Amino acid sequence: MKFAERDKALELRIKHKLGYGSIAKQLNVSKSTLSRWLQDLPLSQERVLELRREAWGRGEASRELFRQTMRKKREARDEQVYREQKKRLGKLSRQALFVAGLMLYLAEGDKRDQYHIGLANTDPRIIRFFLWWIDKYLSIPKARVRIQLHLYETMDIPTVRKFWINETGIRARQFYKDQIRPVRQASFSYPESFRKGTCKIYVNGRKEAMELMLSIKAFLDTYNRPRA
Numbered sequence: 001m002k003f004a005e006r007d008k009a010l011e012l013r014i015k016h017k018l019g020y021g022s023i024a025k026q027l028n029v030s031k032s033t034l035s036r037w038l039q040d041l042p043l044s045q046e047r048v049l050e051l052r053r054e055a056w057g058r059g060e061a062s063r064e065l066f067r068q069t070m071r072k073k074r075e076a077r078d079e080q081v082y083r084e085q086k087k088r089l090g091k092l093s094r095q096a097l098f099v100a101g102l103m104l105y106l107a108e109g110d111k112r113d114q115y116h117i118g119l120a121n122t123d124p125r126i127i128r129f130f131l132w133w134i135d136k137y138l139s140i141p142k143a144r145v146r147i148q149l150h151l152y153e154t155m156d157i158p159t160v161r162k163f164w165i166n167e168t169g170i171r172a173r174q175f176y177k178d179q180i181r182p183v184r185q186a187s188f189s190y191p192e193s194f195r196k197g198t199c200k201i202y203v204n205g206r207k208e209a210m211e212l213m214l215s216i217k218a219f220l221d222t223y224n225r226p227r228a
Contacts, residue, residue, distance in 0.1 A: 005029055019064050035067075101133035102216050109212075117209050120150070120200035124167040127199050131168060138208045142169060146204075148176040151197040152183050160196050168199070176202075 005027050012018045012026065020031050092100075104126070105111075110118035117140075119130050134140040147170050151160055157178065165172055203209075 020067075021063065097133070098137055099219065101130065101137060102212075102219055104130060104133075105212060106216050106220075111213065114209055114213070115204065115206045117203040117205070117212060118200060120198050122196070122198050124164070124196070124199070127168060127201065130201060131170075134203065134208075138211065140203050140205070140208060143174075144203055144205070145170055146174050146176055146202040148179060148200045148202065149197055150179045150181065150200065152181050154183050155195075155197060163196050164199050 009023050009027055009029070012023045018026075020035070023029075024031050105117075105119060108119050108121060108126075110116070117134065117138075119127075121127055121130075131142060131145065134145075135142070145168075147164065147168060149161060149164060151157060157180070161172075161175070161178065164170075165175070
């Protein structure tokens with residue numbers, strides 16, 4: 001991904017309220033690429049009307065209105081699927097939730113250290129779910145949890161730290177020292193305010209770590225068999 005061009009496209013969209021056509025011409029990128037970068041930044045109705053009133057912007061205004069119409073249709077379809085799945089998943093059994101946590105750890109967790117449980121993610125919903133899961137299924141309360149944040153030097157560190165304290169319900173004294181990384185040239189950066197780094201959960205305890213890993217092994221041994 002061309003990070004410099006994407007950041008400039010965001011600036012032109014947010015600060016200058018430009019349409020896709022104008023941004024594409026300035027940055028020499030395709031409109032399909034802009035659709036991915038700017039899909040969450042539609043122009044307001046007022047700005048679309050401004051483009052319509054400007055002679056050079058009539059075609060651009062039409063395209064923006066078309067994109068908004070298609071966006072609304074897509075959002076309506078997505079909302080329908082979401083409601084259907086939420087209703088379906090609201091009836092999950094205790095066993096199904098147990099397996100969900102096992103599969104989450106299999107995908108995201110530390111599996112080489114038999115003396116501790118560790119799981120990292122950027123999504124606070126996943127972190128909250130796992131905290132709930134280890135309490136419910138492994139009897140590990142939040143008082144035993146330690147957290148370390150992996151952040152970038154360009155972030156507002158105190159604000160991000162407070163965000164994770166609020167999201168997890170873990171006390172500040174249970175946080176290890178933050179790992180602050182420099183932003184290297186041409187690497188991914190975090191200019192958007194919604195990015196909050198990576199939160200990693202640690203729980204020391206060989207008994208719980210082995211129970212978790214053996215549960216995963218038992219699941220895989222049970223269901224990872226050739227089917228007739």
